[in-house]
Amino acid sequence: MNAPAQFRGLRAEREEEWRRLDALVSLCERKSPRALSDDDLMALPVLYRSALSSLSVARETSLDLELVTYLEHLCARAYFFLYGVRTSPGARLRQFFVHDWPAAVRGLGRETLIALALMLVGTIAGYLLVSAQPEYFNAFVPGDLASGRDFSASREKLRESLYSGADQDGLAFFATYLFTHNAQVAIFCFALGFAFGVPTTLLLVYTGAMLGAFLALYGGHGLGPQLGGWLIIHGSTELFAIALAGAAGLRIGWSVVFPGAASRLAAASMVGRGAATAMVGVVFMLIAAGLLEGFARQLIREDAVRYAIGLTMLLLWLVYFYAPRRPRNG
Known part of the structure; x- marks a missing residue:
């Protein structure tokens, strides 16, 4: 037949x-x-x-x-x-927070260290340049972000900016504004990674340079420890989120530069799935940072409490992402 x-x-x-x-x-x-x-x-x-x-x-x-x-x-x-695995939305959400997001972050371990190192280099460079030449401050910090906190301000005015509380009606708006700004930085770090990671690298260094410029400004007026408390209450979450976004962008950029046997588009697509999972979680971190920045920082005036909250948040993130976990069944 x-x-x-x-x-x-x-x-x-x-x-x-x-x-x-x-x-x-x-x-x-x-x-x-x-x-x-x-x-x-x-x-x-x-x-x-x-x-x-x-x-x-x-x-x-x-x-x-x-x-x-x-x-x-x-x-x-x-x-x-x-x-096929069919799960409820609640079960899928639980799987994301318990397994998927931490696993994606752990998979970016090398790139996260590189992103943090780039931010640290930028911070040191910004601090040294602004300390030596105060006019560099305006080059690193936009006027809208500085809001009068520059070398023309007195020590009393700078100190007041660290401890003056916003009115209750303005807190929500302030938190929303800061969340939008930080989210834009994180999204750009991630989205620009496809350009061989170069824009992501520059943005991470620039973010650190802005931090270094503020450290030079307040440190020069003897307000370094006070600025640390003002920053850490939200910065331990915010800067960690930006570093993770930068790590995701660097991972994509690395795959484009060194795609292996696959095409550059295929390599970027393959690593992009894990990087995108990490970025979804970064949004939640930025929401938490925005709330801490817009509410807790304005309502809490004690430096010791600010440091305690910021360091506790950092410890919680580190445990959540990197603590050993039981292998998943199946």
Whole structure:
């Protein structure tokens, strides 16, 4: 028997099974697997295996590409309902926070250290340059961000900016503004990574330079420890989030520069999935930093309490991301 004749016999024998499998899968898609009877549930895996067998024969013997495509699509739909993992939104969210996000961050360990090192280099450079030449301060810190906190301000004014509380009605707006600003920095660090990681590197260094400029300004007026408390209450979360965003961007940039056997686009796409998972979590970190910056920092005036909150947040993030975990079952 030649191949076309063999397949015509197979089609005549099994076409009814394909139609039944299609009907059962369609019912599951419209409603749910609970809509199937006990007999249909028992028949579903048998029909699926039969369809797989037919697909194997069809690929070898059939010249009907439309039918082969139909069987491939049918088997894929049936596979989803037989073996696909279907979880509730709550379970999926729990899996993200318990497993997916920490795993993605741990996978960026090398790049995170590089991002932190780049920010540290920028901080040291900004501090040294502004300490030696105060006019560099305006080059590193935009006027809107400085808001009068520059070398023309008195020590009393600078100290007041560290401890004056915003009015209650303005706190929410202030938190929203700062969250938007920090989110833009983090998103740019991530999104610009595809350009070989160069813009991400420059942005991380520049972020550190702004921090160094503020340290030089307040340290020069004898307010270094007070500025540390003002910064750390939210900065331990905020700067960590920016470092993770930069790490994700650097990972993508590295894959573009050294794609291996894959194309640059394929390599960037492959590593981008894990980096994107980390970035989704970074958004939650920025929300927390925005709340700490807009509320806790304005309401808490004691330096010791500010340091305690900031260091506690840093410890919590480190434990959450890097503490050993039991391997996942399955």
